[in-house]
Amino acid sequence: MGNTLLTIENVSKVYGKTCVLEPIELSMKKSEIIALCGGNGAGKSTIIKMVTGLTRPTTGSILINNLDWNKNRIEYAKQLGYMPDDFHFQQPLSVVEYLLFYASLKKAEKHVKQTLDIVGLTEKSDQLITKLSKGMRQRLLLAQAIVSKPALVLLDEPTNGLDPHWVDSFTEILLSLKQNGQGILFSTHNLSVAEKVADRVLFLKNGAIKEELNFEKDVPRDLSKFYKEVFI
Numbered sequence: 200m201g202n203t204l205l206t207i208e209n210v211s212k213v214y215g216k217t218c219v220l221e222p223i224e225l226s227m228k229k230s231e232i233i234a235l236c237g238g239n240g241a242g243k244s245t246i247i248k249m250v251t252g253l254t255r256p257t258t259g260s261i262l263i264n265n266l267d268w269n270k271n272r273i274e275y276a277k278q279l280g281y282m283p284d285d286f287h288f289q290q291p292l293s294v295v296e297y298l299l300f301y302a303s304l305k306k307a308e309k310h311v312k313q314t315l316d317i318v319g320l321t322e323k324s325d326q327l328i329t330k331l332s333k334g335m336r337q338r339l340l341l342a343q344a345i346v347s348k349p350a351l352v353l354l355d356e357p358t359n360g361l362d363p364h365w366v367d368s369f370t371e372i373l374l375s376l377k378q379n380g381q382g383i384l385f386s387t388h389n390l391s392v393a394e395k396v397a398d399r400v401l402f403l404k405n406g407a408i409k410e411e412l413n414f415e416k417d418v419p420r421d422l423s424k425f426y427k428e429v430f431i
């Protein structure tokens with residue numbers, strides 16, 4: 200259990216009469232990066248939202264650092280940072296005010312300046328968040344997810360809207376989080392990002408994990424070829 204960060208056991212999700220996620224099992228180590236890939240509606244966001252605690256699983260259990268959301272939500276929440284796939288900023292806050300607010304929830308105000316620097320938003324600190332471009336919004340959402348240096352970083356489609364420079368920087372940011380001992384579970388349609396950073400890639404289809412590639416076991420990193428052969 201010592202090196203285990205996340206344990207997902209027999210977790211499924213049913214909405215009404217529709218099963219959108221078959222029971223899955225996943226054990227993730229500290230410092231591990233896992234990418235969830237698969238077509239639209241495959242179940243990637245559902246998994247991530249269940250790990251955050253925002254959506255409850257229909258069956259099964261999820262533990263982060265051996266903590267159970269059902270038993271201690273506050274300690275559970277402290278373990279994670281979450282970047283949603285879409286978020287519409289409505290509050291009349293500046294970039295730095297927004298990040299300070301989220302940082303204060305986790306007593307991480309001292310990391311705000313450094314985090315704005317990491318995501319390249321220092322110069323935009325005083326800009327209203329409602330006036331940010333899509334890519335800048337994404338970078339602010341990433342900042343919000345990593346500012347408290349959580350043990351587990353959950354990112355839903357983090358590279359959506361990022362320009363090529365920031366896609367590259369994003370991969371570097373993830374690798375530096377890994378170096379810090381943080382684990383990352385993220386969903387992506389960007390197979391080259393998954394290839395570059397992930398230790399493991401899980402391929403989902405119709406609410407089930409169909410394939411898993413473990414790069415630690417020397418699988419060649421050509422996901423687009425693999426994806427075409429298996430999924431199209």
Ligand SMILES: Nc1ncnc2c1ncn2[C@@H]1O[C@H](COP(=O)(O)OP(=O)(O)OP(=O)(O)O)[C@@H](O)[C@H]1O
Nearest residue numbers: 214219237238239240241242243244245246284386
């Ligand atoms: N609140 C909900 N009520 C009913 N069905 C839902 C709800 N949220 C998601 N679903 C369904 O669950 C399935 C999986 O959705 P999910 O958002 O997890 O897919 P995804 O793999 O993240 O897709 P995408 O790549 O399009 O973001 C879809 O069929 C979706 O319609």
